[in-house]
Amino acid sequence: MDEPRRTIERVAACNVSLLRGGSGEPLLFLHGARGGSQWLPMMEALSQHFEVFAPEHPGFGRSETPLWLDTIGDLAYFYLDFIETLGLEYVHLVGTSLGGWIAAELAIRNQTSLATLTLVAAAGLHVNGIPKGDIFMWSAPELARNLFHDQKYAEWMLLAEPSQEEQDIQLRNRLTTAKLAWQPRLHNPHLRKWLHRITVPTLILWGANDKLIPAQYGAAFRDSIPNARLEIIENCGHAPHVEKKQEFVDVVTRFLQGARP
Amino acid sequence: MRFFCFHLMPYSDLDLSYTEKYNSAWVTLPNSYYDPAKGHALYNRYLDELEYADELGFDGICVNEHHQNAYGLMPVPGVIAGALARRTKHAKIAVLGRALPLLNNPLTVAEEFAMLDNITAGRFVAGFVRGIGAEYHSSGENPAESHDRFHEAHDLIVRAWTEPGPFPFEGKYYQFNYVNTWPRPYQQPHPPIWIPSQGSRETIEWASHPSRKYTYLQTFSPVAALAKYVAMYKDEAEKQGYTASSMQFGWSVPTYIADTDEQAYRESKPHIENLVNKFLRMPPEMLLPPGYLSLQSMKGVMAAKGAITGRTQTIDDLLKQGMFLCGSPETVRQQLEGFQKQIGFGYLLPMMQFATLPHELTRKNLVLFARKVIPELRDTGETPQPATTFKHST
Numbered sequence: 001m002d003e004p005r006r007t008i009e010r011v012a013a014c015n016v017s018l019l020r021g022g023s024g025e026p027l028l029f030l031h032g033a034r035g036g037s038q039w040l041p042m043m044e045a046l047s048q049h050f051e052v053f054a055p056e057h058p059g060f061g062r063s064e065t066p067l068w069l070d071t072i073g074d075l076a077y078f079y080l081d082f083i084e085t086l087g088l089e090y091v092h093l094v095g096t097s098l099g100g101w102i103a104a105e106l107a108i109r110n111q112t113s114l115a116t117l118t119l120v121a122a123a124g125l126h127v128n129g130i131p132k133g134d135i136f137m138w139s140a141p142e143l144a145r146n147l148f149h150d151q152k153y154a155e156w157m158l159l160a161e162p163s164q165e166e167q168d169i170q171l172r173n174r175l176t177t178a179k180l181a182w183q184p185r186l187h188n189p190h191l192r193k194w195l196h197r198i199t200v201p202t203l204i205l206w207g208a209n210d211k212l213i214p215a216q217y218g219a220a221f222r223d224s225i226p227n228a229r230l231e232i233i234e235n236c237g238h239a240p241h242v243e244k245k246q247e248f249v250d251v252v253t254r255f256l257q258g259a260r261p
Numbered sequence: 262m263r264f265f266c267f268h269l270m271p272y273s274d275l276d277l278s279y280t281e282k283y284n285s286a287w288v289t290l291p292n293s294y295y296d297p298a299k300g301h302a303l304y305n306r307y308l309d310e311l312e313y314a315d316e317l318g319f320d321g322i323c324v325n326e327h328h329q330n331a332y333g334l335m336p337v338p339g340v341i342a343g344a345l346a347r348r349t350k351h352a353k354i355a356v357l358g359r360a361l362p363l364l365n366n367p368l369t370v371a372e373e374f375a376m377l378d379n380i381t382a383g384r385f386v387a388g389f390v391r392g393i394g395a396e397y398h399s400s401g402e403n404p405a406e407s408h409d410r411f412h413e414a415h416d417l418i419v420r421a422w423t424e425p426g427p428f429p430f431e432g433k434y435y436q437f438n439y440v441n442t443w444p445r446p447y448q449q450p451h452p453p454i455w456i457p458s459q460g461s462r463e464t465i466e467w468a469s470h471p472s473r474k475y476t477y478l479q480t481f482s483p484v485a486a487l488a489k490y491v492a493m494y495k496d497e498a499e500k501q502g503y504t505a506s507s508m509q510f511g512w513s514v515p516t517y518i519a520d521t522d523e524q525a526y527r528e529s530k531p532h533i534e535n536l537v538n539k540f541l542r543m544p545p546e547m548l549l550p551p552g553y554l555s556l557q558s559m560k561g562v563m564a565a566k567g568a569i570t571g572r573t574q575t576i577d578d579l580l581k582q583g584m585f586l587c588g589s590p591e592t593v594r595q596q597l598e599g600f601q602k603q604i605g606f607g608y609l610l611p612m613m614q615f616a617t618l619p620h621e622l623t624r625k626n627l628v629l630f631a632r633k634v635i636p637e638l639r640d641t642g643e644t645p646q647p648a649t650t651f652k653h654s655t
Contacts (some may be wrong), residue, residue, distance in 0.1 A: 047381060136546060167563070171556060175405055177550050179403065179405035182401075183402065185401075
């Protein structure tokens with residue numbers, strides 16, 4: 001097993017921190033609001049079949065905050081530049097939560113370099129009458145308990161003792177999340193109008209017990225994207241890639257491998 | 262020194278047992294806790310108290326803006342200032358302030374303040390704030406844009422007051438083809454601008470800049486914070502090549518006076534404790550949304566975690582920190598004189614009513630302060646320059 005490599009890439013006048021590992025077709029993983037500083041077990045598993053690229057978004061983690069960063073749309077354009085700069089082709093784009101929103105915004109703009117799109121508990125839409133959780137009002141214990149269905153993950157999260165650097169990163173991630181998603185909260189009212197443009201095979205994955213973005217949002221994405229199917233993972237909260245790692249890896253791998261024309 | 266009576270107009274009839282069900286008197290406390298019949302009586306009582314402060318000889322009376330809470334019932338402070346404008350004759354009226362980042366159109370404040378300035382013939386002081394953290398939850402405005410929107414809205418308002426219109430404004434958050442504010446302000450070049458704050462280096466550097474020299478008000482903080490930020494402002498002014506006057510500093514502090522120290526303590530204790538433990542009660546997520554403070558300031562707050570964990574505070578805690586002035590007229594006069602000499606502020610903004618303090622005690626407080634403290638201290642420190650007002654150029 002190869003260790004993932006951490007590099008700094010310069011894209012759109014911004015230095016971003018990138019973890020990469022494995023070989024095969026490129027899989028670009030876009031992390032959620034809590035950041036992407038770590039090489040997660042599911043990345044290790046996916047890197048058996050794919051070359052996994054896990055950057056930290058501009059404004060998050062060890063990446064710079066560029067002056068141009070105002071909206072999720074800016075990050076969508078940034079990742080189009082990123083794909084071009086790194087010379088990636090036939091990219092499997094996988095985004096979770098906030099990263100799923102970026103992925104959807106990217107795909108409606110330009111999907112010529114995409115092989116597939118996987119949206120995991122993605123932000124980006126609002127369905128009237130189906131409220132989302134308030135990540136900015138929840139206390140730390142409420143956040144942990146609401147993110148996971150299996151409360152042992154919440155306990156682990158609450159028992160963690162982050163280093164000073166990790167605490168600073170958490171503050172910064174929270175700030176950038178607010179900047180991008182405070183209002184309209186976690187969505188772009190104009191996104192749904194253009195989701196029909198996405199024609200690559202699309203997998204929508206959702207935890208049945210997601211308390212932050214309820215699973216009805218999965219159906220809303222599926223109904224708006226022509227070539228999409230929805231898989232609901234039972235007994236699972238907002239982070240299937242953590243809480244149901246094996247099921248997540250199996251479903252995603254099957255989908256990506258089955259997509260080759 | 263000059264004395265401005267500060268009022269928050271709290272919903273003092275609040276059912277204090279709300280804390281059994283809710284974690285704050287802000288944002289999410291259901292407005293079914295508000296009774297309009299009681300509200301009617303309270304608004305009129307509070308207007309009476311501010312008008313009485315004018316009669317008693319306070320130099321100014323102050324109101325401010327808060328939203329969706331029981332702590333302060335003036336979401337539109339201009340309504341109260343407008344009512345006071347005609348019933349008062351001497352005191353300056355200070356709106357401290359409007360929360361600029363919460364506005365979609367800052368020109369409405371340029372207009373509102375200019376109207377008040379005209380009606381009162383320049384008895385008006387403009388206050389600009391960012392609002393408190395909870396107000397970014399209640400308004401939906403983005404706290405991560407708070408500082409930038411504040412500065413841009415401020416620039417727009419001051420330009421609207423001082424530059425001949427119409428002119429275009431090309432900002433990041435605000436854009437106008439025609440800025441052409443009617444009425445123009447009565448005071449020239451514009452009403453005095455005061456900046457109420459809990460204090461930060463960014464605010465001090467901005468307020469003290471030679472192009473502004475705004476009066477900095479330390480609000481409801483330990484007296485040590487007042488001393489720290491006044492010193493920081495003075496240093497900054499010297500670096501910028503001028504010496505700050507004491508009229509560039511004010512201290513807003515709840516104040517209670519009775520005939521004896523013991524009586525003042527006893528009468529004010531439940532009410533001042535309600536202020537901190539019931540009316541200001543707020544979880545940290547509500548108080549400090551991301552971006553409301555700079556990352557550097559936020560780290561400082563996180564390091565001093567104890568300050569925001571919502572521990573119940575007593576009157577003794579507040580007295581020890583110098584967050585509350587309380588005692589006989591002689592005690593309060595001596596304390597104030599000491600603080601003034603040591604720190605050098607020119608304005609005192611005593612909050613003479615707080616939380617559940619009832620009307621009769623508030624009146625007594627106003628009378629004792631106006632008769633036994635103000636006359637003794639009025640000549641302490643500097644006196645302000647008279648305002649420049651509009652003159653016909655014929």
